[in-house]
Amino acid sequence: MDNENASSSVNFIPCVKWVRKGVAKEIPEKVQLTEEELQEIINQTKTELRTVEADEDSENKGTDEIPVIDASDEYNFDQYDEEKIKLDAMLGIGNLTIYPSNRADPYVTLDGNEDDDSEKEDDVINPKDNLILVGHVEGDASILEVYVYNEEEGSLYVHHDLLLPAFPLCIEWLSHDPGEGKPGNLCAVGSMSPVIDVWDVDIVNCLEPVFRLGRRANKRKETAKYGHRDAVLGLSWNANVTHVMASGSADRTVLLWDLNSGQIAATLSAFQEKVQTLQWHPFEGQTLLVGSCDKLARVFDCRMEDSHRDWSVSGEVEHVLWNHFSPFHFLVSTNSGSVHCVDCRSDAPLWELNAHSKEVTGVALSSQCPGMLMTAGADGKLKTWDILDGKPSLVYSQEQKLGALLCLEACPDLPFIACLGGENKNHNFTVVDAMDIFAVQNRFADRKLVCPVKLEEAAGDGSSEETADDMIESLSLETTDENQPSSSRVTMKSFQSHSLKKGDARGKKKRATKKKYI
Template sequence: MSVVPCLAWVKRGVAKRIPDKVELEKEELRRIIRETREEIDGLEIEGNDDIDSDTSDEEEEKKDKEEKAEGEEEPKPSSSGLSQEKQTSVPGKRKHEEDLVDDDDDDIVEKYGLEDYDDEEFNFHSGIGNLVYFADNKEDPYINDHDEPDSDDENVMIKPSDNLIAVARTIKDASLLEVYVYDEPDSNLFVHHDIILPSFPLAVEWLDYDPTEETGNYVALGSMNPTIDIWDLDLIDSLEPVFTLGTKQSKKKSKKKGSVLGHSDAVLDLAWNRQSRNVLASASADFTVGLWDLTEAKAVSSIRKHEEKVQCVKWHPAEQQTLLTGSFDSTVRLFDCRDAGYNHKTWSFAGSEIERVVWNHYNPYFFYASTDKGNVYYVDVRYDKPIYTISAHTAAVSGLVLSSSIEHMLVTSSSDQTVKVWDVKDNEPKHIVTKDLKLGEIMCALPCPDSPFVFAFGGQGNMKVWDIRQSAEVKSYFKTGEAFNICLEDHGGNKSNDEEDDDVLIKKTKGLKIKHPKKKGKKKMKDKKDKKKSKDKKKDSSL
């Protein structure tokens, strides 16, 4: 089964027109293979040690019971009056026949080399160390057809009008980072190249910071490991990240709260600071938030205010020191990272785990937060209580995004397998349309940075790019132009009219609840103003 837990957009014009291709020297490839094998062997040793330590007590107890049982048991006479030893003896004729069979078995074992079969170890860990045995295909005796390298650059060319989408995907036990090209005018979506990942991916964040050059095209990737890998999207056939933040810890060690050197558990979310481009924030299952200096490739601070796993982080769109975090402890916290230990504010949403947070980049005093109960809260950071609450979905709201340039458009996605579009103008949320994208449980959602009506979603088995102008309700309500087609995986999404008719559009808003805090006095003031206006009109008419 395939799963897409996270993805990231890349703006147009950022990627190299023709990406570089990695051509490793033989010695370099041998080094990578050797180090990967050593790492796998280390994991196996640790795993065996853990198993031994867990089962040693049980084995000792079992052994004691067996010894005790042997001491108590005595040979019992059989019904025929013979001892058990005599009763189990084999007649000479049968013994001779078995010796002949044993000789045949010995010949088979010797012929097919089965003597050491049981001693051979099977490696359950996947990785390049198990797939590659020769640094050069010319050294492999099983490869006779040595193809010349393909020099056709048109196959890898990226146009200035193309967006890239970095899609983290897991298929059974294998994890990949697939780099898609999204060509909006031609409604085309295809995989440009991919990267083998060492662990199950949980978070992807694009960044352009390069300490040696002016800008770059990178993604930071968080996974089940406590480390963060930085990959260059302008490199094809890369086997290693450009660099890694943090260090892996032994499985024998308990997963305690992270230290200043990094995390001790899975990295659940990442946020790149666009104001201070060398700073990256990370949320972890070790209850901490890490702040990383990309120039030095090390952690510079660790925020330890949450009491449960930190699920999400977002930098303020204008203030470089302000960071928003959400946690399984039912709180959203706002930190001034210049002194995060003292300068912070907390909002509590009792009984709910925070799934996503997002700043309103059109009015940065406000942010949205979603929960595992299906609610979306809109909060003014200057106040303690939300402005309003939307009962948006029947399950966890895993996607919470604003359009890149349509001010009042909010899009939510959920584990209930639906995507919803909202108009949130004047703090009066209005439901526009609900759509089932046939992705199963939706795990992530992000807006295209260059197209206000285009969004990407990842779910169970697939990823999909949806131009929401395909919805007649959206097109009519927002008075949009023509829509482009939905694109699926590695082929264009040119859909027939029949397929468009089959799209599930749930237009009813039954069960939708929007809660506003009580506004005292406003209605009375409005009534007074209306009465005053009517009196003024009467005076004017009498004159």
């Protein structure tokens, strides 16, 4: 009973991500499964979970023994209740019942022909809508909720949601859809599992990800583990080299994934502690910013193997963020409550700000208002700062009543809008308009808005040939050594050289799956 109460009291938002206007399909596709297909998926998932659980138990015991079932107990009834509770908790399907077509669901009281026009309107996503991808943990269920936000209408509601197989820790949006000839609307989810799931946001009622990056070991199938070995804590899609995504993990590595092949293109292992956060440079496709729990922020030049610079900060790094108004500068927040501003050309941070009394779990710069910085802390406060002159000053501080704040992100289209997630089980998600606050209005209302080069424009056609040399001075950390063997150099061009056969095959499989279920 105590465990049940503990589970029911769990309700928080660990991660959020905005989606730009005009990206989502106006009318998302709907998966329509037959009763047999749904039952097959449920049974298959249960079997996979049993296999994973058996393998993990075997690893923990240090043996390769497979659990033995009493031959006289063919259906394992002795352990049935225990296994059912465990599986239902992981799947979130404890109360799921499939009613045959010839038997009515007693909970459905509406005539099937009755349609609510207002609900139909809510299903449509118009070009002025932003989507917000929200990782939500409620009880034993892990959910990816897709919110619709429209500033003009003042509307915010959940459009649809997806049941996740593991506790979500980070979310990243990407448009690169392997095997497809046009951009997609995808969401990569890093979780307590070492495997990264990538979901299609334009598909409603989807029960499986479009594809996965990495895999667990399976002794029965004699397949080896591939990818990360522990939880995935950070994800960043490279908008300039669109088939590349980086992931950071508690296993103390960063992996660069080739999305076309689903293979690892490079491994960065210069870390002494788990990697918490990372972000590609908004304009330079080869430059990756990484923060870890060893109290260091690192900038990697991925054209060369193990080429990076380090900056020491006052605590374990919670979040890193490039300043899209000043491409040489980036921000680092820590678990000691501080925020540091670093110039890549300097050896020490430019300034340090004591922002919160507890860890700074989120930092966000306005998409168009230079100098406007928002920070979120585990102390429950959202603060707005002005950092334009290099001397940060507090503009406003407000308790959000969301409990400890766990995530913060600024809207990419609206300069004064941001969303927040917290741990208050009764109220844990909100969208805030900073201009509703007089002090913020007074400071920023007259400031000229600037629209930095959009990522889509910076990316060009997505090839690695177009870098920031066309836009800003190079952020190279060192000169490439031409005498170094080419086989030992990690270059962005090498990502283009991967075979596309695997990616094309996966794309065909995905299209076939869509056709089957729609």
